[in-house]
Amino acid sequence: MSDAFVSRSLDEVRFWSRIMKEHSLFLRLGFRCEDTQLINEANQFYAIFEAIENRANSLQLDTDPQVIIRFNIEFHTAVSHIWAFKRKVLGLILTCQLPGANNFPLLVDHVSREANYFRNRLQELEPLPDAIIDENVFFLRIMADHAKFISHLLDPSERKLVDQANQFSHDFDQLLFQARDIESMRPQSQTVPILDQFLDQNRVSVKSLRDFKQTARDLIAACRIKSIIHPLLADHVFREAERFLFIIDMFEQHLTGTPVSPRDLEH
Ligand SMILES: [Fe+2]
Ligand SMILES: [Fe+2]
Numbered sequence: 532m533s534d535a536f537v538s539r540s541l542d543e544v545r546f547w548s549r550i551m552k553e554h555s556l557f558l559r560l561g562f563r564c565e566d567t568q569l570i571n572e573a574n575q576f577y578a579i580f581e582a583i584e585n586r587a588n589s590l591q592l593d594t595d596p597q598v599i600i601r602f603n604i605e606f607h608t609a610v611s612h613i614w615a616f617k618r619k620v621l622g623l624i625l626t627c628q629l630p631g632a633n634n635f636p637l638l639v640d641h642v643s644r645e646a647n648y649f650r651n652r653l654q655e656l657e658p659l660p661d662a663i664i665d666e667n668v669f670f671l672r673i674m675a676d677h678a679k680f681i682s683h684l685l686d687p688s689e690r691k692l693v694d695q696a697n698q699f700s701h702d703f704d705q706l707l708f709q710a711r712d713i714e715s716m717r718p719q720s721q722t723v724p725i726l727d728q729f730l731d732q733n734r735v736s737v738k739s740l741r742d743f744k745q746t747a748r749d750l751i752a753a754c755r756i757k758s759i760i761h762p763l764l765a766d767h768v769f770r771e772a773e774r775f776l777f778i779i780d781m782f783e784q785h786l787t788g789t790p791v792s793p794r795d796l797e798h
Contacts, residue, residue, distance in 0.1 A: 541590055550645065551613055554617070557764060635680070641680075666782070673771060674740055677768045680768070702740075710733075723787075737775050741776060
C-alpha cells in the first residue's frame with residue numbers, strides 16, 4: 532500500500548510540477564515588458580516548481596512515505612499559491628489593466644483550472660464510477676480549450692490547420708456535453724457498459740487530437756508552419772493529451788477488473 536502511495540505521488544508530482552513550471556514561463560512570456568512585478572512573480576514560481584521537479588526526480592521508490600507526505604504538502608502549498616497568482620492575472624486582464632498583454636483570458640483560466648485539479652488530485656479518493664466521470668469532464672474541457680488555443684495562435688494564413696483545430700474544438704465540445712449528460716444522469720448512468728463505452732469513445736478522439744498535437748509540435752519545432760505558438764507550449768499540450776490517455780487506460784483496467792500494479796504508474 533505505501534509502495535503504491537509513494538509511486539503514485541512521485542508520478543503525479545513529477546508530471547504536474549513540470550506543467551506548473553511551464554505555466555510560469557507561458558504567463559511570463561505573455562506579460563508586457565513594463566509589467567516587471569508580474570514578470571518577477573512568474574520567475575519566482577518558475578524557480579519554485581523547477582526545484583520541486585528536481586527533487587521529485589531525485590526521490591526513489593523506496594523513500595519513506597512520511598517524507599513523501601511532507602513533500603506532497605509542500606507541493607500542494609506551492610500549487611495553491613500559483614493558483615492565486617493565475618486568478619489575480621485573470622482579474623487584471625478582465626478589468627483591462629494589462630492592455631496589449633498576450634495571454635488569452637481563457638488560457639489563464641485554463642492553467643488555473645489545471646492547478647486546482649492537481650491540488651485536489653492527491654487528496655481525493657473518489658469511488659471509481661465518480662472518478663471516471665469527473666476526470667473525463669475535467670480533461671475533455673482541457674482538450675477542447677487546447678484545440679481553441681491552437682486555432683487562435685496559428686497564423687490565420689494556415690487555413691487548413693486552423694480548420695482542423697476548429698474541428699477538434701467542436702468535437703471536444705460535443706464530447707464534453709455528452710460527459711455532462713452522463714454526469715447529470717448519475718448514479719443511474721454508472722453502469723459498467725455505459726462507462727466502458729464512454730471511455731472507448733473518448734479514447735478514440737483523444738488519440739486523434741494527440742496525433743494532431745504531435746504533428747503540430749514537430750512542424751513548429753522544424754519551423755515549417757507560421758504561428759505564435761511557443762515550441763514548448765506545443766509539447767506541453769501534447770503531454771497533457773498523453774496524460775489523459777494514460778488516465779483513460781487506467782480507468783479501463785480498473786473497470787474491467789484487470790489489476791493495476793504500482794509499476795503501471797511509472798510510465
Ligand atoms: Fe497546462
Ligand atoms: Fe492545458
